[in-house]
Amino acid sequence: xxxxxxxxxxxxxxxxxxxxxxxxxxxxxxxxxxxxxxxxxxxxxxxxxxxxxxxxxxxxxxxxxxxxxxxxxxxxxxxxxxxxxxxxxxxxxxxxxxxxxxxxxxxxxxxxxxxxxxxxxxxxxxxxxxxxxxxxxxxxxxxxxxxxxxxxxxxxxxxxxxxxxxxxxxxxxxxxxxxxxxxxxxxxxxxxxxxxxxxxxxxxxxxxxxxxxxxxxxxxxxxxxxxxxxxxxxxxxxxxxxxxxxxxxxxxxxxxxxxxxxxxxxxxxxxxxxxxxxxxxxxxxxxxxxxxxxxxxxxxxxxxxxxxxxxxxxxxxxxxxxxxxxxxxxxxxxxxxxxxxxxxxxxxxxxxxxxxxxxxxxxxxxxxxxxxxxxxxxxxxxxxxxxxxxxxxxxxxxxxxxxxxxxxxxxxxxxxxxxxx
Amino acid sequence: xxxxxxxxxxxxxxxxxxxxxxxxxxxxxxxxxxxxxxxxxxxxxxxxxxxxxxxxxxxxxxxxxxxxxxxxxxxxxxxxxxxxxxxxxxxxxxxxxxxxxxxxxxxxxxxxxxxxxxxxxxxxxxxxxxxxxxxxxxxxxxxxxxxxxxxxxxxxxxxxxxxxxxxxxxxxxxxxxxxxxxxxxxxxxxxxxxxxxxxxxxxxxxxxxxxxxxxxxxxxxxxxxxxxxxxxxxxxxxxxxxxxxxxxxxxxxxxxxxxxxxxxxxxxxxxxxxxxxxxxxxxxxxxxxxxxxxxxxxxxxxxxxxxxxxxxxxxxxxxxxxxxxxxxxxxxxxxxxxxxxxxxxxxxxxxxxxxxxxxxxxxxxxxxxxxxxxxxxxxxxxxxxxxxxxxxxxxxxxxxxxxxxxxxxxxxxxxxxxxxx
Numbered sequence: 142x143x144x145x146x147x148x149x150x151x152x153x154x155x156x157x158x159x160x161x162x163x164x165x166x167x168x169x170x171x172x173x174x175x176x177x178x179x180x181x182x183x184x185x186x187x188x189x190x191x192x193x194x195x196x197x198x199x200x201x202x203x204x205x206x207x208x209x210x211x212x213x214x215x216x217x218x219x220x221x222x223x224x225x226x227x228x229x230x231x232x233x234x235x236x237x238x239x240x241x242x243x244x245x246x247x248x249x250x251x252x253x254x255x256x257x258x259x260x261x262x263x264x265x266x267x268x269x270x271x272x273x274x275x276x277x278x279x280x281x282x283x284x285x286x287x288x289x290x291x292x293x294x295x296x297x298x299x300x301x302x303x304x305x306x307x308x309x310x311x312x313x314x315x316x317x318x319x320x321x322x323x324x325x326x327x328x329x330x331x332x333x334x335x336x337x338x339x340x341x342x343x344x345x346x347x348x349x350x351x352x353x354x355x356x357x358x359x360x361x362x363x364x365x366x367x368x369x370x371x372x373x374x375x376x377x378x379x380x381x382x383x384x385x386x387x388x389x390x391x392x393x394x395x396x397x398x399x400x401x402x403x404x405x406x407x408x409x410x411x412x413x414x415x416x417x418x419x420x421x422x423x424x425x426x427x428x429x430x431x432x433x434x435x436x437x438x439x440x441x442x443x444x445x446x447x448x449x450x451x452x453x454x455x456x457x458x459x460x461x462x463x464x465x466x467x468x469x470x471x472x473x474x475x476x477x478x479x480x481x482x483x484x485x486x487x488x489x490x491x492x493x494x495x496x497x498x499x500x501x502x503x504x505x506x507x508x509x510x511x512x513x514x515x516x517x518x519x520x521x522x523x524x525x526x527x528x529x530x531x532x533x534x535x536x537x538x539x540x541x542x543x544x545x546x547x548x549x550x551x552x553x554x555x556x557x558x559x560x561x562x
Numbered sequence: 563x564x565x566x567x568x569x570x571x572x573x574x575x576x577x578x579x580x581x582x583x584x585x586x587x588x589x590x591x592x593x594x595x596x597x598x599x600x601x602x603x604x605x606x607x608x609x610x611x612x613x614x615x616x617x618x619x620x621x622x623x624x625x626x627x628x629x630x631x632x633x634x635x636x637x638x639x640x641x642x643x644x645x646x647x648x649x650x651x652x653x654x655x656x657x658x659x660x661x662x663x664x665x666x667x668x669x670x671x672x673x674x675x676x677x678x679x680x681x682x683x684x685x686x687x688x689x690x691x692x693x694x695x696x697x698x699x700x701x702x703x704x705x706x707x708x709x710x711x712x713x714x715x716x717x718x719x720x721x722x723x724x725x726x727x728x729x730x731x732x733x734x735x736x737x738x739x740x741x742x743x744x745x746x747x748x749x750x751x752x753x754x755x756x757x758x759x760x761x762x763x764x765x766x767x768x769x770x771x772x773x774x775x776x777x778x779x780x781x782x783x784x785x786x787x788x789x790x791x792x793x794x795x796x797x798x799x800x801x802x803x804x805x806x807x808x809x810x811x812x813x814x815x816x817x818x819x820x821x822x823x824x825x826x827x828x829x830x831x832x833x834x835x836x837x838x839x840x841x842x843x844x845x846x847x848x849x850x851x852x853x854x855x856x857x858x859x860x861x862x863x864x865x866x867x868x869x870x871x872x873x874x875x876x877x878x879x880x881x882x883x884x885x886x887x888x889x890x891x892x893x894x895x896x897x898x899x900x901x902x903x904x905x906x907x908x909x910x911x912x913x914x915x916x917x918x919x920x921x922x923x924x925x926x927x928x929x930x931x932x933x934x935x936x937x938x939x940x941x942x943x944x945x946x947x948x949x950x951x952x953x954x955x956x957x958x959x960x961x962x963x964x965x966x967x968x969x970x971x972x973x974x975x976x977x978x979x980x981x982x983x
Contacts, residue, residue: 149889155886155887399948400955401955401956401957404955405956417971427947428947429947440945465576465579467565468570469571499923501923502922502923502926505927505957508947509930509931509946512934512944513930513933513934513936522843523933524810524822524823524845524848524861524933525822525848526850526922526925526929527848527850530852531850531857535825535826
């Protein structure tokens with residue numbers, strides 16, 4: 142949706158993965174739009190449904206039921222949150238409203254609250270249409286899911302792109318003018334004039350429907366499911382942003398709502414609901430965001446999380462170019478690789494790279510290696526695809542494996558990978 | 563070097579990874595250039611060396627010796643192979659000679675013999691400087707390391723780019739004019755006029771020096787080494803294009819000379835020669851080539867190789883776009899994934915994609931998955947990095963895992979991945 146607002150994506154209809162009519166045509170699935178599920182009667186295996194257009198109510202029977210109600214944007218309990226010009230961005234209608242507001246009202250000063258992935262994408266989107274942008278973030282860094290020094294690289298780029306970063310500042314209020322439009326945003330550090338405000342301070346699982354039917358809640362209040370996507374209520378499954386999942390490395394229940402995970406959970410739920418025995422193995426916290434011309438991503442655990450999970454983390458930093466000097470179009474990337482010192486097992490990676498560095502390739506390679514419980518040694522001998530247009534003769538993950546293996550063997554190693562490619 | 567010839571790389575000095583002086587400065591290594599190793603006296607641990615400039619000869623003592631003599635271009639035993647305008651491309655000097663020949667002699671008609679990776683790169687290079695190009699290949703397809711139908715996709719693109727592909731035609735002779743310059747190339751199907759000829763019909767290991775010292779030869783006549791890079795001769799190691807390696811999937815000795823493997827073997831050899839115990843685990847046949855705006859690559863085994871190695875191969879084909887429709891710059895790719903039917907173990911992958919599809923990312927993901935002995939099921943639940951600028955919500959390897967898992971479970975599945983992203 143940020144790309145639709147900035148015009149990178151021209152038509153909002155392209156954002157709809159599949160129309161209701163296609164569900165019918167491709168899978169013989171009836172999709173009821175403009176209907177609301179009011180409640181689940183688990184004992185009788187029925188769902189009470191309201192037809193929002195016709196006004197009637199009726200019961201639908203189920204053999205097995207999937208709750209995939211998703212998540213909703215968190216809106217702080219402030220009076221000003223309902224002023225005109227204050228938005229969240231979660232549903233397609235949100236982005237259409239934002240785009241219309243920009244077109245009709247010509248805002249020039251935007252405040253984005255929250256420096257997570259949505260905030261990053263919206264910085265780029267709003268700068269792309271020429272707005273002045275202030276980014277307000279309560280923690281002391283942008284991108285709270287990255288290590289602070291990695292995040293500082295992102296912050297520097299945001300500032301180069303003209304984004305005014307206000308860190309360590311909480312949102313204390315939103316003020317409006319007499320017409321009911323937003324005028325300014327209050328922070329601990331003073332008031333910021335704003336014509337448009339975007340709240341990107343997280344989402345909450347839509348678990349009310351399930352909870353009312355007796356589904357137990359788990360991490361962050363999401364619907365608790367097992368590896369088969371089953372809740373504690375017989376014949377009721379849940380999947381997607383409303384449901385918990387398992388962290389594949391720590392084994393703990395977690396809630397990391399992402400579109401990629403939703404797809405995988407949905408598939409596993411469908412298989413199990415129709416009689417197969419499919420276990421979804423959880424996630425390892427992989428995420429990536431484009432922030433202007435930077436790629437920012439992570440997978441697995443950072444050192445703090447690794448220590449909390451009982452590992453003895455150590456890490457190496459690699460600064461590398463994606464291609465040899467002689468081939469055009471290369472980009473720089475900065476990679477941190479975390480491993481367990483006694484065993485050498487890879488635990489996590491963070492990367493910040495120029496878009497041209499194809500940092501996401503290196504992140505995915507490391508994600509698979511971590512998932513496979515590979516060690517630093519394993520990484521050194523990966524047979525990755527080399528030709529000059531694609532990588533250096535040994536690619537960044539292998540260099541990281543070399544440096545990490547040396548460090549684990551206790552060799553003095555102050556290098557950052559420079560000259561190793 | 564093909565990129566230097568076409569001007570993509572401006573300065574041939576950029577192709578030199580490290581100057582002799584840098585070896586001295588960074589590692590205190592003395593590099594003797596313009597010296598030739600004449601012979602090894604393994605009993606006395608000496609190498610006889612000729613100073614090609616000074617004319618003198620001397621013996622150098624070693625505690626441990628590494629033979630890394632590389633490979634040489636194969637030149638067929640034809641009289642015309644030494645005519646002016648007939649080139650191989652293996653050493654830096656070759657590309658400088660080719661570039662000078664093009665500049666001085668203004669050839670307009672090029673014949674490239676051999677449709678392997680070098681031939682592909684040289685088609686792009688020669689077309690890039692405006693030459694008419696005929697590609698002559700003895701087998702019935704370009705890119706003999708790809709399945710025939712995958713190669714046909716590459717051939718179609720070559721032909722769109724104006725390359726005249728003559729397949730199933732062996733080189734029978736090279737004719738010159740009275741001045742000693744190449745005039746034409748003879749094939750079973752007739753003669754082709756040529757102002758410049760590039761022979762890209764493979765390389766041979768430079769194993770003579772080692773063989774004379776008693777080193778046993780292995781696959782394709784390369785110096786046979788074990789996992790520690792040791793030859794059968796005490797204290798003599800070998801690494802790189804002159805040495806054999808092990809195929810990590812089949813366990814058999816093989817010879818697949820590639821720069822990426824050389825780097826890894828060299829590192830392992832150095833570690834072992836200095837007392838560490840490091841095993842190089844071999845290769846799995848990963849390779850990638852840019853052919854105009856196509857990325858063409860493979861890893862692991864094809865179905866024929868898998869059957870020969872005792873597996874029961876099955877495969878799925880996936881045609882996918884790299885990004886969702888709404889995000890600009892996506893590219894199409896065609897992926898074939900091979901697995902062992904009884905166990906589901908992934909054995910190999912081949913991919914042909916537009917450069918914009920970042921097909922090499924998907925190839926590397928699959929390379930790691932194969933290396934980790936993952937199954938179709940494992941592939942389905944990889945936690946890859948998703949955001950709209952980088953992939954579809956579930957990326958091509960995961961889609962391939964979905965389709966392959968369905969096929970292995972005996973579900974009817976005629977889909978090629980369309981609509982699954």
